[in-house]
Structures are given as structure tokens and as C-alpha cells.
Amino acid sequence: MEPLNQWLAAVLEGNVIFTPQTLGYYWGGLVTTSQLVFLSLLVGLVLAVPLAILRGSKHRWIKLPVYFYTYVFRGTPLLVQLYIIYYGVVFVEGIQDTMFWPILKEAFYPALIAFTLNTAAYTTEIFHGAIKATSRGEIEAARAYGMSQGLTMRRIILPSAFRRALPAYGNEVIFMLHASAIASVVTLMDITGAARFVYARYYAPFEAFIFAALIYLCLTFAILYLFRYLEKRLLAHLKPLSGN
Amino acid sequence: MKKLLTVSLLGVAIAAGTAQARDYDHVRFGVDVPYEPMEYRTPEGELTGFDIELGNAMCEEIGVTCEWIEQEWDGIIPGLLSRKYDAIMSSMTINDERRETVLFSDAYITPPSAWFAPAELDLEEPTPEALDGMTIGVQRGTLQDNYVTDLYGDVAEISRYSTADDMVLDMEAQRLDIVFLDFPVGKSTLLDSEEREYKVVGETITEPKEYFGDGFGIAFRPRDEALAERFNEALATLKEDGTYDEIYQRYFED
Numbered sequence: 345m346e347p348l349n350q351w352l353a354a355v356l357e358g359n360v361i362f363t364p365q366t367l368g369y370y371w372g373g374l375v376t377t378s379q380l381v382f383l384s385l386l387v388g389l390v391l392a393v394p395l396a397i398l399r400g401s402k403h404r405w406i407k408l409p410v411y412f413y414t415y416v417f418r419g420t421p422l423l424v425q426l427y428i429i430y431y432g433v434v435f436v437e438g439i440q441d442t443m444f445w446p447i448l449k450e451a452f453y454p455a456l457i458a459f460t461l462n463t464a465a466y467t468t469e470i471f472h473g474a475i476k477a478t479s480r481g482e483i484e485a486a487r488a489y490g491m492s493q494g495l496t497m498r499r500i501i502l503p504s505a506f507r508r509a510l511p512a513y514g515n516e517v518i519f520m521l522h523a524s525a526i527a528s529v530v531t532l533m534d535i536t537g538a539a540r541f542v543y544a545r546y547y548a549p550f551e552a553f554i555f556a557a558l559i560y561l562c563l564t565f566a567i568l569y570l571f572r573y574l575e576k577r578l579l580a581h582l583k584p585l586s587g588n
Numbered sequence: 589m590k591k592l593l594t595v596s597l598l599g600v601a602i603a604a605g606t607a608q609a610r611d612y613d614h615v616r617f618g619v620d621v622p623y624e625p626m627e628y629r630t631p632e633g634e635l636t637g638f639d640i641e642l643g644n645a646m647c648e649e650i651g652v653t654c655e656w657i658e659q660e661w662d663g664i665i666p667g668l669l670s671r672k673y674d675a676i677m678s679s680m681t682i683n684d685e686r687r688e689t690v691l692f693s694d695a696y697i698t699p700p701s702a703w704f705a706p707a708e709l710d711l712e713e714p715t716p717e718a719l720d721g722m723t724i725g726v727q728r729g730t731l732q733d734n735y736v737t738d739l740y741g742d743v744a745e746i747s748r749y750s751t752a753d754d755m756v757l758d759m760e761a762q763r764l765d766i767v768f769l770d771f772p773v774g775k776s777t778l779l780d781s782e783e784r785e786y787k788v789v790g791e792t793i794t795e796p797k798e799y800f801g802d803g804f805g806i807a808f809r810p811r812d813e814a815l816a817e818r819f820n821e822a823l824a825t826l827k828e829d830g831t832y833d834e835i836y837q838r839y840f841e842d
Contacts, residue, residue, distance in 0.1 A: 449763050
């Protein structure tokens with residue numbers, strides 16, 4: 345660690361804006377952004393699969409509430425949802441005395457809740473569309489083999505739906521990363537928060553925000569690469585045989 | 589040869605013309621609202637406060653028309669430099685760091701900063717040891733932010749807010765243990781609050797000068813020296829004829 349620190353100090357010699365301290369803020373921001381985005385996507389995904397199945401139900405009382413939820417969360421800006429969950433929750437009478445307060449008190453968890461609910465709504469719609477697009481022939485074939493509804497869902501519909509949804513879901517992951525830039529309005533020091541801090545302290549908008557943009561760009565490319573790889577593997581059977 | 593001389597003379601004349609500062613008859617002020625009692629909106633939506641009234645009085649004295657343009661604090665100096673407005677009159681503390689970027693008028697008021705905490709907080713003196721592990725609220729990019737970041741950044745959690753309003757809301761929500769604010773702002777928003785009881789912890793703070801500077805001044809673009817001088821003269825006149833005292837009484841004495 346020590347040689348690294350010395351090397352860093354030597355490189356930054358004479359640089360007013362990018363000191364070890366401000367780079368530390370950017371690093372902390374990178375960690376916060378990654379945690380927020382990764383956790384919200386993970387929980388959002390887990391929520392979205394059953395919701396997407398319920399969304400395609402024949403029964404109105406199952407279908408409609410899920411539709412209402414995705415409609416509201418896709419129809420309003422994430423920033424507004426974040427404000428409601430972070431600042432709005434304190435106006436609930438007696439919230440400070442409940443067991444939820446230690447969680448809601450931190451800025452991280454309200455932001456995580458807002459991001460999760462938002463991405464779950466979008467992912468539900470993506471999966472719902474993919475499930476609906478399953479060809480009837482596959483389902484009829486499964487029935488002919490005597491598979492139950494649950495088994496058909498597990499073995500036939502969901503695996504092919506996941507593959508179909510992959511490119512659209514990759515977009516959602518990148519959108520989520522970019523949308524997370526609003527976390528600093530609730531005091532979180534994410535990448536944008538670090539950039540705003542450096543901007544306000546050194547009046548250096550270009551340096552502060554271009555550096556932040558470069559970090560986001562690297563993250564975006566990493567995600568793109570991951571989804572390219574997944575698509576190549578999982579959608580290999582859809583590729584034309586010749587022409588390589 | 590003669591032609592060349594004329595052309596170069598013309599060039600000099602144009603250069604001189606652009607280098608000379610504009611003569612303003614309309615001054616746009618950038619201001620970060622709300623920030624009671626310095627600048628805020630009345631329930632009717634009218635912009636008012638100590639800065640606003642003093643600014644308007646100065647403009648009247650100079651004989652220019654004033655316009656107030658709202659701008660969030662963390663972009664207020666870049667906004668001045670990019671000509672969204674001609675001056676900043678928004679409780680801005682004069683310090684050396686800012687002097688490198690903008691030109692300041694004379695100080696028009698010198699208020700201290702202070703620590704504000706809920707009355708039940710058991711704390712005598714805000715030392716780094718005493719604030720260990722607490723959550724401190726500051727407004728992002730203010731000198732209070734710099735002060736707290738440098739002195740308490742290693743021991744305490746610092747929450748930075750875009751507006752003082754958001755911070756006060758989180759203080760009332762009990763998300764913050766203590767906040768560091770301009771004294772007049774803390775007094776009007778926290779001490780006079782009806783929600784909870786608050787107190788000032790320790791002494792009010794005006795030192796060291798590298799953070800707290802020399803009071804609040806109006807910031808101009810560096811080239812507008814003539815304009816800054818006109819405002820300095822107006823301030824001196826208003827202090828002499830009692831207008832300044834009258835405005836001061838209205839906002840700071842109960």
C-alpha cells in the first residue's frame with residue numbers, strides 16, 4: 345500500500361483539484377454507486393420474476409394491482425419517487441418510534457428502496473412482454489407431454505423468456521446506473537455527489553464532472569461487455585450458422 | 589504605411605473599447621433562496637430578506653434597476669462567471685479562495701457561524717472527540733462545509749444538502765445530530781422553530797479567517813471594478829444616512 349501511496353502523491357504533485365482527498369471522495373462515490381445499483385438491480389430482479397408471472401394472470405384481481413404498480417412507477421420520475429420516500433416518510437406520524445426508523449434514517453436505504461421499486465417495475469414489464477411472446481407451439485407441445493402449468497412455466501416459458509429479455513434488460517441495467525446519479529440529492533456521496541463536492545469547493549465544473557463522466561463510462565462499458573458475453577452464450581442457438 | 593497605422597490604431601481603439609468594463613444601468617443579482625432572514629419568499633411569494641432589501645436600496649442609491657435571479661448555491665460562482673447575472677448578493681463570505689475567482693465589494697455584514705443541536709443533546713463544546721461518530725449537516729459548497737470537512741471529516745459523518753431548507757427538514761426528522769450554519773439562518777430556522785427545541789452549542793465561530801473570511805460581500809466578475817466601486821460608495825452612503833440601520837433592525841432585532 346505504501347509504495348502505491350507514494351506513487352500517487354508523486355503523480356498528484358502540484359495538482360490542486362485531484363488531491364488524494366478528492367480522489368478518496370471519488371473512490372467512496374464509486375463504491376456507493378456500485379452498491380446502490382447492484383443491490384437495487386438484484387432485489388428488483390428477484391421481485392420482478394413473480395410479478396411478471398402475476399401480471400400475465402387471467403384473474404383481474406391479480407393482474408390489475410401489478411399493472412397499477414408498474415404503471416405508477418414507470419409513469420413518474422425516479423427523482424420524485426426518491427423525494428417522496430426520503431423526505432416524505434418523515435411526515436408519517438410517529439415514524440421515529442417504529443422499528444423501521446433506524447433503516448429509514450440513513451440516506452442509503454430510502455434511496456435503495458426507491459431504486460429497487462423503480463427497476464422492479466420496469467423489469468416486470470420487460471419480462472411480461474417476453475413471457476407473452478412465447479410461441480404457442482412450445483406451450484402446446486409441453487402440454488402434450490403432460491407437463492403441469494407450473495412445470496411448463498419453469499421448464500419452457502421462463503428460460504426462453506429470460507433469453508429473449510436479455511438485450512432489453514441490459515439496457516435497463518445501464519439506465520439504472522445512469523439514473524443513480526440523483527442519489528446525491530439525499531446527501532449520499534455517490535460518484536455525482538463527489539463531483540458536486542469537488543465542483544463546489546474548487547469551482548472547477550469541467551474537471552469535476554468530466555472525471556465523473558469517465559467513471560460512469562467505464563462502468564457502462566463493463567456492463568455492456570458482460571451482456572454481450574451473456575448474449576453470445578445464451579443466444580448462440582439463434583445465430584445464423586454460416587457467415588462467420 | 590499610413591494605412592497600416594490607421595488600421596492598427598483602429599485595432600487599439602477596439603481593443604480598448606472591449607477591455608473597458610460595461611457601464612451598467614441594469615444589474616442582475618444571483619441569489620440562493622431560501623435562506624431566512626437573508627433572502628427568502630414571503631407566504632405571498634414575494635422575494636425579500638436583508639440582502640434583497642439592502643441590494644435594492646443600494647441600486648436605488650446608484651440609480652440602476654435591479655433584477656434578482658435565483659440560483660442554487662453550488663453553482664452560484666460559475667453562474668456569475670458565465671454571465672447568467674452580473675453580481676452575487678447571497679450571504680457570500682469574503683475569503684481568499686473566492687477572491688481568486690471573483691471581485692468582492694466591501695463587507696456589508698459580518699455574521700458568525702454556529703453549531704445548532706436539539707436541546708436534549710448533551711454536549712458542551714464541539715471538539716472532534718465530542719462529535720466522534722455523530723452525523724453533521726452542512727450546506728454543500730459553503731465555507732461551513734469546508735470547515736467541517738477539514739476539521740471533523742475524519743471523525744464524523746457529514747451530510748451535505750443543496751438547500752438549508754432540506755437540511756432543517758432532516759434535522760427535524762432526527763436524521764442529523766448537529767448542524768453547522770450561519771448564525772442568523774440557524775436562529776430563524778431552528779431556534780425560532782415551533783416543532784422542537786434547539787440550542788446553540790458552544791460559542792459562535794468567526795475564526796480562523798482562512799475559512800470564515802471577512803464577512804459577507806457582493807461578488808462581481810473581476811473586470812467590473814467600476815461597478816464594485818459604485819456599490820461600495822452606495823453602501824457607505826446608506827450606512828451614513830441610517831437606511832442600513834433601519835433595514836438591519838427589521839431583520840435582526842426582535
